[in-house]
Amino acid sequence: MTVTWSGTDERVAALSCRAGCRVDPALRRHHDRLLAVESDVDELLELIELAVTWGELSYGGVNVVPPGQWLEFAARHEWRDPDRAARIFSVATDIALRTGRRETPYPLTDEVATTS
Numbered sequence: 079m080t081v082t083w084s085g086t087d088e089r090v091a092a093l094s095c096r097a098g099c100r101v102d103p104a105l106r107r108h109h110d111r112l113l114a115v116e117s118d119v120d121e122l123l124e125l126i127e128l129a130v131t132w133g134e135l136s137y138g139g140v141n142v143v144p145p146g147q148w149l150e151f152a153a154r155h156e157w158r159d160p161d162r163a164a165r166i167f168s169v170a171t172d173i174a175l176r177t178g179r180r181e182t183p184y185p186l187t188d189e190v191a192t193t194s
Contacts, residue, residue, distance in 0.1 A: 099154040108142045112151060116163050125166070129174035145174035 095101075101109045114121040132145055143151055148167045157163035 095155055099151075104141045105143050109151075112143060112148075113155060115166055116157055116159065122166065125170050126173070129170040132174035133176075145171050148174075 111121050112125065115125050116122075128142065129145060137144075148171045149164075152163050152167035155163075
């Protein structure tokens, strides 16, 4: 498969599925986007955003590969840098499936330091 960088027609090396990758046709688009996370920063950010919001938003009816399958997904595909791909999907899975949630959001500025 050839992956296109977001927003351009630049092509990256063909990535392939290993034996055992049987993607549901309904998930093909997301499957192909996941293949791009190693070389496309926008797709990597999309994966992290999906991971961060997985427990907070309802993804019912949305055709995405769920976080519980991301490590298996990584193992069933060829990557330019297999260790980096494993790290990407491991971190995303850890984020999506974490059980402890913060009661308050992380501060975006130094406001917390001045109010403590």
